[in-house]
Amino acid sequence: MFGQAAHSPSIFELTRQLGEDAERMVDFCIPCNPYFPTPEMFDELAANLESVLKFYPSDSAQIAGHLARVLGLNPATIAMSNGSTELITWMDHLWITSSMAVPIPTFGRWTDQSMETGKRVDMFLLPERAGFALDLDAYLEFIRARGSRVAVLCNPNNPDGGYLPRRDVLRFLDELTDLDLVVVDESFIDFMDAEQDGSVARDATIRPNAVVLKSLGKNFGLHGIRFGYLVANPALARKMAATLPKWNLNSLAETVVFMLRDHTEAYRASLARLSMDRYRMAMELSRLPELTVYPSQANFLLVKLADGIDGSELRDYLLGEHQVFVRECGNKLGMSSQFLRLVVRPEPDVDRLVTGIRRFTRARRTPERVLTVASLVSRNAS
Numbered sequence: 150m151f152g153q154a155a156h157s158p159s160i161f162e163l164t165r166q167l168g169e170d171a172e173r174m175v176d177f178c179i180p181c182n183p184y185f186p187t188p189e190m191f192d193e194l195a196a197n198l199e200s201v202l203k204f205y206p207s208d209s210a211q212i213a214g215h216l217a218r219v220l221g222l223n224p225a226t227i228a229m230s231n232g233s234t235e236l237i238t239w240m241d242h243l244w245i246t247s248s249m250a251v252p253i254p255t256f257g258r259w260t261d262q263s264m265e266t267g268k269r270v271d272m273f274l275l276p277e278r279a280g281f282a283l284d285l286d287a288y289l290e291f292i293r294a295r296g297s298r299v300a301v302l303c304n305p306n307n308p309d310g311g312y313l314p315r316r317d318v319l320r321f322l323d324e325l326t327d328l329d330l331v332v333v334d335e336s337f338i339d340f341m342d343a344e345q346d347g348s349v350a351r352d353a354t355i356r357p358n359a360v361v362l363k364s365l366g367k368n369f370g371l372h373g374i375r376f377g378y379l380v381a382n383p384a385l386a387r388k389m390a391a392t393l394p395k396w397n398l399n400s401l402a403e404t405v406v407f408m409l410r411d412h413t414e415a416y417r418a419s420l421a422r423l424s425m426d427r428y429r430m431a432m433e434l435s436r437l438p439e440l441t442v443y444p445s446q447a448n449f450l451l452v453k454l455a456d457g458i459d460g461s462e463l464r465d466y467l468l469g470e471h472q473v474f475v476r477e478c479g480n481k482l483g484m485s486s487q488f489l490r491l492v493v494r495p496e497p498d499v500d501r502l503v504t505g506i507r508r509f510t511r512a513r514r515t516p517e518r519v520l521t522v523a524s525l526v527s528r529n530a531s
Contacts (some may be wrong), residue, residue, distance in 0.1 A: 173472040175498045177491045180307075180337070180449050182370035183426075184419035186405075190412060197404060206400040209393065216378065219409050226354040226380050228389040231397045233336055233364040233377030237262050239392055240360070244330040250297035252283055254483035256307045256334065271295040274483055280443050281309040281451070285317050289324055300325055303334040305341060308478055308490040310445025315347045322349065322359050329358065336364035336377075337447040342424045350380040360385060367448075369405070369416070376402045423448055427493045433503055434491070439510050449492045451478075460486040463509055471505035 186194075194201070206212070209229050217224040230236045241262045248269040251259045263270050273291045275281040283306070292300050302321060305312045313321075318333060325331045333349055341347050353359035365376040376398070379389060409416075431450055435442045441453040454460055460477040467473040479486030491502070 174468075174474055175472065175494065175501055176474050177494060177498070177502060178474045178476040179372060180367055180447070180492050181372065182340075182368065182419055182423060182448065183494060184422050185369055185412075185416050186371065186408075187412065187415050187419075190408060190415075193408065194401075194404065201400045201404055204400060206396060206398055206403045208395050209390070209398050212398055212403050212406055213378070213390070216406050216409075219406070219413075222351070222380065223354065223383070225383040226386050227378055228381075228386045228393065229376075229378040229398055230393055231377075231399075231402075232366065232375035233334075233362055234258050235375075235393070235397070236362060236377055236379050236389070239389060240330070240332065241266055241268070243388065243392060245299050246329065248295070248297045249299035249301060250288075250292045250295060251301040252288060252303075252306070254281070254306075254308060254478070254481045255301075255303050256336075257481065259301050259303070259334070260482055271297045272482065275306075275309075275311075277453075280311075281306070282311055283313060285313065285321060289321070292325065292328075298328055299330045299332070300328055301332045301334065303336070304347070305337045305445070305447040307337065307447065308449065308476070308481060308484070308488070309443050309451040310337075310447035310449060311443075312341055312343055312347070312446035314344060315349060318347075318349050319352055322352065322356055326357060330360060331358055332360050332362060334362045336362060336367050339368045339420060340423060340427075340448040341446040342420075343446055353380055354382050356382065358385075365402075365405070371405060374399065374402045374405060376405070423493055426495055426499075429496060430491075430493055430499045433499055437503065437506060437510075439506065449490050452489050452491060454487045454489065456487075458487070458510065458513070460489050463506070464489070466509050467502070467505045470508070471501060473502050473505050475502075 213227045213229045214224040216229065217227050237258045245263055245268050248271060249263050250271040250273060252273045252275050253260065254275065260270050260272065273288050275283060302318065304318055322331055335348055335350065338348055350361040353361045360379050360381040363378050363380065366372045366374060379386065427445065431442050434440050434450065434452060439455040439458060443451040445451065454463065460479060464475050464477040467475055476490040477486055478484040478488040478490055
C-alpha cells in the first residue's frame with residue numbers, strides 16, 4: 150500500500166484511497182493533540198474563515214512579536230517559519246558548513262536535509278538494548294572524536310519519546326560552546342511531565358551558539374497550518390529572520406497565534422488529559438504479549454513487535470480491516486519494520502487498536518486466516 154518515502158502518506162491521500170471507509174479511520178500515525186484546539190476554538194476559526202482566506206497576513210515580525218509576548222520572551226530572540234522543517238532547511242544552508250552529529254533514530258529531516266546538500270552527517274546510534282536511551286557522555290565523546298561542527302539533540306526524541314532532564318541538556322550546551330551550532334529540537338516538549346519545566350529555550354538566548362526549535366503545529370494538533378519557530382540569542386535569531394521570506398506565515402497561523410492568550414488554560418488542560426491517556430495506553434499495550442512498549446515523554450509510544458511479526462503487514466491489515474492508521478518505522482534510520490510509533494489517543498480509539506492487533510496475531514496462528522490477511526495486504530499494495 151505504501152512506498153518507501155521517508156514519511157507516511159497524508160490524511161488527504163489516505164481519504165482518497167479509502168473512500169467511504171475514511172470516515173471511520175482513527176489516526177495513530179500523525180502526532181497530534183486530540184484535545185486542542187477545543188471545539189469552541191474551531192467554531193471561532195470557522196466564523197472568521199472568510200477573512201482568513203481573503204486577506205494577507207501581517208508580516209512575520211508582527212506575528213513573532215505577539216507570540217513573544219504570549220511566551221514571555223524577547224521578540225528579538227524569535228524567528229518564525231512555515232513549519233519547523235523550513236527552519237531545519239535554512240539552518241543547514243546558514244550554519245552547517247561541513248559536518249553535523251545527530252543521534253539516530255530520530256526525526257528524518259535532521260539526517261536527510263544535510264545529506265541532500267552534501268554535508269557529512271555523523272550518526273550516533275541509540276542502542277535498542279538500552280531502550281534507545283541517549284547516553285549523553287558517550288554522545289559528547291562521539292562528537293569530539295568525529296570532529297562534528299554542529300550537534301543536534303531532540304528532546305523528547307522522535308520516534309521513541311526518550312527524554313533528557315533539563316540539567317543534562319544545559320550541560321550538553323555548555324560542553325559544546327566551541328561548535329558552530331548546537332540545536333535542541335523541542336517540538337514535543339509540551340507533552341513532557343517528568344519535570345515542571347524542561348525547556349531550555351530561555352537559556353539558549355544567552356548562549357553564543359545554541360538554537361531551540363519549537364513546533365506549534367505538533368503541540369496544538371494543527372499540522373495543516375505549518376507553524377514553527379526558533380529561539381536563540383538575538384544575533385542568531387535576527388540572521389534567521391532576515392533569511393526567511395517576509396510573509397512566510399499564512400493568515401490561519403496568525404489567527405491561531407492571536408487566539409492563544411485567551412485559551413492557555415484549555416491548552417494546559419489538554420496536556421493533562423493527554424498525559425493520562427499516555428499512561429492508560431501504555432498499560433493496555435503492555436498487556437499484549439506480542440508488544441514491547443518503550444517509556445515515552447511525548448504524545449506517542451514506540452512499540453516493538455515480537456519476532457516473526459512484520460510491521461508493514463500489521464499496518465496494512467489494521468488500515469484495511471479496522472480503519473486504524475499506524476506508523477511503521479522500517480524506513481527510519483536505526484530501526485526496522487518490527488517497530489511501530491503509535492500516537493496517544495483516547496481510550497475508545499485504543500480499544501479499537503488493541504482489538505485489531507489481537508485479531509491479527511490470532512489470525513497468524515490460524516492457517517486459513519493467514520491466507521486472508523496475506524490476500525488483503527496484496528490487494529492494498531496493488
